[in-house]
Amino acid sequence: MSSIYFVTFCTWERLELTFAARQVVMAACQYFHGRQYTIFAGVIMPNHVHxxxxxxxxxxxxxxxxxxxxxxxxxxxxxxxxLVMPHIGKLWQDVRHERLILSDRHFHSTVTYIEQNPVAAHLVKPSEVYPYAWSNLFD
Structure with missing residues (x-):
């Protein structure tokens, strides 16, 4: 069995993704889930992805x-x-941040962090569902 990672990558120069572009990124994650990897949790934020x-x-x-x-x-x-967000230049930064998940506790705290990220960024209220976040969405 392979390791589990918490990965973050950002848009080029913190470009803000439109709602349609966030849906495209989510579709990309869904497309490769079950083919190349398992995603346990994810969130598409305006200018980065966890x-x-x-x-x-x-x-x-x-x-x-x-x-x-x-x-x-x-x-x-x-x-x-x-196609949904025309702009000049790159969409993604070349760099990424990744952390190896070392324990069940680390795993669960990372899921919580991902799920709460839209609330912390004031994109939704705690009682609302952010449409570009999921945990075990595809299982």
Whole structure:
């Protein structure tokens, strides 16, 4: 079994994603879920994305790398996103932040952080559902 990672990646120069573009990014995550990885929780924020992700085995007996996985998500969403959010230049920063999940407690606190991120950013009230966040959405 592969490791689980908390991954964050940001838009280029903190470009704000439109609602339609956030839906495209979510669709990219859904598309590759169950093919290259499992996403336990995720949120598409206006200018960044958080994922709790576990890479799967490739046919070669090696696991997908986080770089490979984000290349798939970023590439798909950049191509499709340009249809709903025209702009000049790049959509995503090249860098990412990733942390290895070391325990069940760390896992659960990360899920809570992801779920609460839209509330902390004042995108929704605590009683509201943010449409671009999920946990175990695809299972």
């Amino acid at each position: 994922l709790l992700i576990q890479p799967w085995l490739k046919g070669t007996g090696k696991f997908w790398t986080i770089g490979n996985l984000l290349h798939s998500i970023k590439g798909f969403s950049a191509r499709q996103g340009s």
